[in-house]
Amino acid sequence: MSDNVLELDDLTIRFKLKRGDLxxxxxxxxxxxxxxxxxxxxxxxxxKTVTARxxxxxxxxxxxxxxxxxxxxxxxxxxxxxDNEMREMRGKKVAMVFQEPMSALNPVFTVGSQIGxxxxxxxxxxxxxxxxxxxxxxSLVGIPSPASRLDSYVHxxxxxxxxxxxxAMALSCDPTFLIADEPTTALDVTIQAxxxxxxxxxIDRFGMSLIFITHNLGVVAHACDTIGVMYASHIVELASKQxxxxxxxxxxxxxxxxSIPRLDxxxxxxxxxxxxxxxxxxxxxxxxxxxxxxxAMDVCRQEIPxxxxxxxxxxxxxxxxN
Amino acid sequence: xTETLLEVRGLxxxxxxxxxxxxxxxxxxxxxxxxxxxxxxxxxxxxxxxxxxxxxxKSTTAxxxxxxxxxSEGEVMFKGENLLNYNRSEMQEVRKAVQLVFQDPYSSLxxxxxxxxILSRPLEVHNLAKSWSEKRRRVLELLGLVGLGEEHADRYPHxxxxxxxxxxxIARxxxxxxxxxxxxxxxxxxxxxxxxxxxNLFRDLQEQFSLTYLFIAHDLSVIRHISDRVAVMYVGKIxxxxxxxxxxxxxxxxxxxxxxxxxxxxxxDKPPPHLVLKGEVATPIDPPPGCRLCxxxxxxxxxxxxxxxxxxDDGTGHYVACxxx
Numbered sequence: 001m002s003d004n005v006l007e008l009d010d011l012t013i014r015f016k017l018k019r020g021d022l023x024x025x026x027x028x029x030x031x032x033x034x035x036x037x038x039x040x041x042x043x044x045x046x047x048k049t050v051t052a053r054x055x056x057x058x059x060x061x062x063x064x065x066x067x068x069x070x071x072x073x074x075x076x077x078x079x080x081x082x083d084n085e086m087r088e089m090r091g092k093k094v095a096m097v098f099q100e101p102m103s104a105l106n107p108v109f110t111v112g113s114q115i116g117x118x119x120x121x122x123x124x125x126x127x128x129x130x131x132x133x134x135x136x137x138x139s140l141v142g143i144p145s146p147a148s149r150l151d152s153y154v155h156x157x158x159x160x161x162x163x164x165x166x167x168a169m170a171l172s173c174d175p176t177f178l179i180a181d182e183p184t185t186a187l188d189v190t191i192q193a194x195x196x197x198x199x200x201x202x203i204d205r206f207g208m209s210l211i212f213i214t215h216n217l218g219v220v221a222h223a224c225d226t227i228g229v230m231y232a233s234h235i236v237e238l239a240s241k242q243x244x245x246x247x248x249x250x251x252x253x254x255x256x257x258x259s260i261p262r263l264d265x266x267x268x269x270x271x272x273x274x275x276x277x278x279x280x281x282x283x284x285x286x287x288x289x290x291x292x293x294x295x296a297m298d299v300c301r302q303e304i305p306x307x308x309x310x311x312x313x314x315x316x317x318x319x320x321x322n
Numbered sequence: 323x324t325e326t327l328l329e330v331r332g333l334x335x336x337x338x339x340x341x342x343x344x345x346x347x348x349x350x351x352x353x354x355x356x357x358x359x360x361x362x363x364x365x366x367x368x369x370x371x372x373x374x375x376x377x378x379x380k381s382t383t384a385x386x387x388x389x390x391x392x393x394s395e396g397e398v399m400f401k402g403e404n405l406l407n408y409n410r411s412e413m414q415e416v417r418k419a420v421q422l423v424f425q426d427p428y429s430s431l432x433x434x435x436x437x438x439x440i441l442s443r444p445l446e447v448h449n450l451a452k453s454w455s456e457k458r459r460r461v462l463e464l465l466g467l468v469g470l471g472e473e474h475a476d477r478y479p480h481x482x483x484x485x486x487x488x489x490x491x492i493a494r495x496x497x498x499x500x501x502x503x504x505x506x507x508x509x510x511x512x513x514x515x516x517x518x519x520x521x522n523l524f525r526d527l528q529e530q531f532s533l534t535y536l537f538i539a540h541d542l543s544v545i546r547h548i549s550d551r552v553a554v555m556y557v558g559k560i561x562x563x564x565x566x567x568x569x570x571x572x573x574x575x576x577x578x579x580x581x582x583x584x585x586x587x588x589x590x591d592k593p594p595p596h597l598v599l600k601g602e603v604a605t606p607i608d609p610p611p612g613c614r615l616c617x618x619x620x621x622x623x624x625x626x627x628x629x630x631x632x633x634x635d636d637g638t639g640h641y642v643a644c645x646x647x
Contacts, residue, residue: 043513158602188375188540188603193584193595215513218543218586222594241590259518260588261547263570269525270547272518276483 004031004072005177005209006055011069013054016062022280024050026233027069029307032226034176037203037210039224039241041217041256043277046230048213052179055211056090057081073177091122095170099182101162105154105169111138112150115169122173137168141198160191164198171202178203181213196223217260221245229253232278232288238307239314249316251293287319295320325401327502327534328387329363333396335382339607354607356382358558359396361633364502364551369528369535371549371566373542373581375603378555380538384506387536388420389413400502418448421495425507427487431479437490438475441465444497464493467530468523485516492523496531504536509544521548542585546570554578557604557614560633564640574642576619613645621646 013025025047032038040048053059055071057078071078073089081089098104106114115137116130125133131150138146141164154162163183170178180199184192200223203210212223220227220241227244229237229252237250248254255273275292278284284291290300297319305317337354339345345352357379364370374380385391387398389405398405405416424430431440441461442451451457462472468489479487488508495503505524509517521544527533539545545552546566553563554577562575573579579598586595599618613631616622626645633643 043515160602189542189595190375190580190584190597190599191602193586193597196586196595197597216586217514217588218595221588221590221592222586245588245590256514257588259515261518261521261541261543263543263546263582263585263587264589264592266547269522270518272522273515276485276516277513 003033005034005074006032006211007072008051008055009070009072011051011054011071012067013050013059013064014067015064017281020281023067023233023283024064024280025054027304028230028233028235029069030228030235030238032177032209032211034209035203035207036226037212037224039220039227040211040213040230041215041220041227042230043215045232045277045280047233048215048230049181051230052096052181052211052213055179056094056096057086058096091118091175092173093175094177094179095173095175097163097166097170097178097180097183099185101159101166101186102154104166105162107154110151110153111157111165115165115172118169118172133172134168137172138165140171141165141168141202142194143168159187160195163187163191163195167195167198167202171206174206175208176206177209177211179211179213182215183212184219185214185216192219199223217256229256232280232283234288234304234317235307236289236318237316239311239316243311243314247311247314249310249314249321250289250318251295251320252289253316255292287317324365324367326363326399327366327401328536329361329397329399330383330387331361331397331399332359333357333361333383333386333398334359334394335379335386335391336394352608355558355609356606357386357393358606358609360555360558360560362553362560362563364534364536366501366534367528367532368550369537369548371545371552372536372538372555373540373545373552374555375540375581377557377603377606379558379606380540380555381506383555384422384504384536384538387504388417388422390422414448418498419501421498421500421503423488423491423495423503423505423508425510427484427491427511428479430491431487433479436476436478437461437465437470440479440490441475441494441497444494448498450498460497464497467496467527468493469519483516485512485520488512488520489523492520492527496527499531500533502534502536504538506538507540508537510539510541517544524548542570542581543587554581557609558606559614559630559643560641561615561643562641563633564638568638568640572640574636574640574647575644576621576646577615613643 009029011025011028015022042048112134115134119125119130119133135146143164184195224241227241228235231252237253258271273292278288286302287300287305290296299319305319307315307317308321310316310321335357338351340351372380386393441464442457445451445457509520537548549566552566552569553560556577562578584595584597601618604614612627616626631643631645633641635641
């Protein structure tokens with residue numbers, strides 16, 4: 001019996017598009033324990049967001065379809081749940097925070113009414129109870145004079161404050177699991193720092209599990225316990241934060257870490273990963289990273305590498321480790 | 323002594339908000355002070371990094387220097403001449419020497435033109451190619467300089483990835499053999515593995531053609547990597563400027579310090595990002611007198627709220643605008 005709250009097992013999602021088939025998530029497996037913070041890192045188009053949305057069944061089907069694999073939340077398969085059971089899960093057990101608060105929040109309803117909506121629907125609160133709870137939530141996420149902001153619209157808030165409103169909404173029904181999809185990417189670095197501190201304090205305070213999606217390696221280095229690195233629809237490396245940053249085993253992870261400019265040490269040139277991200281409509285055979293990899297061998301062009309435990313609790317999908 | 327290529331003195335852009343609803347109701351014109359009297363210089367061959375958060379006036383500064391937006395006041399001295407006194411045709415000549423690379427290569431390249439057409443346009447405008455064959459030869463040469471090939475010349479922008487498009491935008495800037503390239507967040511839209519390629523390309527081209535860069539970015543680690551000197555902007559003002567090592571290792575202004583502490587570094591052993599400033603970024607609309615940071619600053623007192631600090635040299639080329647330093 002595993003102690004994972006959430007488990008993805010060999011999840012493979014394909015989109016049938018006019019131009020052809022696109023496999024956005026390919027054999028992705030990982031687990032998240034209670035109270036754990038799991039970081040999913042990767043560049044644009046690597047499949048991070050589709051993976052996260054599939055947990056909430058938010059991937060539109062069609063054109064998407066689950067080719068194989070499953071998503072287990074608290075031991076139950078998410079894709080076998082009825083619509084009513086899904087409603088029970090969304091918001092109350094699992095909540096989500098998105099990258100763009102301006103498009104995730106509704107511009108024509110006041111903040112009080114849209115957060116209150118979740119409370120009235122999910123928890124059956126009256127208007128007055130809901131208002132009281134919204135004020136509580138807004139003050140929890142650090143919005144100054146929350147009672148006076150109930151009747152404000154989203155455009156009256158700054159970017160950082162909108163992200164706080166979204167967090168308040170996500171926390172409204174006491175979820176045990178939070179999925180944050182690039183929650184700080186649209187924010188300035190000083191605002192990012194405050195939102196990261198806020199998310200961390202909420203996680204500690206409510207003992208929630210968190211999946212944190214980002215392309216920013218600096219953010220995962222501080223916000224996460226365990227990290228999964230995605231490249232072209234696969235998780236290529238999975239390990240604790242210390243292992244990923246101090247002992248990366250997959251050439252892609254190594255390449256990523258080498259290519260970021262550092263504040264602490266300087267060199268005239270950076271070490272980029274050569275080439276371009278592969279075209280997902282027409283991916284290379286074998287390991288999808290092989291055209292960009294300095295260690296590519298014949299086997300890399302033919303076989304997709306499987307995840308292997310290269311050190312205790314440290315997994316990498318690379319033929320170098322055979 | 324290296325020549326000063328560009329010097330900006332008291333550069334100011336105030337946008338009058340006379341037609342917005344708040345101004346109309348209040349019955350008076352509000353003023354958005356996007357850039358409010360900034361001074362800096364760039365020596366030939368060096369890279370000045372201009373860093374700050376959204377809305378601080380970085381991009382407006384780039385547009386003021388090239389007169390894509392007309393400054394309200396100040397001087398833009400390029401090779402000793404004030405560009406603000408130039409007429410249209412004189413500006414046209416200057417634009418051969420000063421080129422821009424923008425943030426978003428999806429909107430800065432015309433989707434209906436081939437790369438060949440995009441890259442020949444500057445050559446046509448400035449009469450730099452006499453014949454069709456010379457033009458084609460020059461375009462292919464430009465593509466080679468930015469790591470693209472002849473096979474790319476007849477394609478359209480949508481056939482390229484973000485990083486490749488930014489290479490094309492850089493090639494277009496190089497077409498007129500400029501002396502100064504202003505990059506307005508040229509790597510912000512790119513993934514890290516591609517960003518590193520483009521930053522290296524900027525370095526290579528600088529060496530090869532002795533280019534001078536004004537490099538605008540909000541990412542402090544990018545600024546640290548690419549710059550020789552750095553200027554930090556906050557709400558329309560430069561608050562600190564100096565050599566890159568001084569700014570990053572011995573920051574003096576409370577805002578610079580706060581910015582650096584807020585950057586999450588890709589190393590779990592480093593201290594987590596943290597913000598010492600209170601509240602949110604001040605508004606550039608009718609800002610109160612005094613230091614723009616004073617409402618958020620842990621060091622601020624009454625004097626800071628009344629008198630705006632001047633940007634002063636400490637004697638070593640490290641400039642700070644703060645009463646408390």
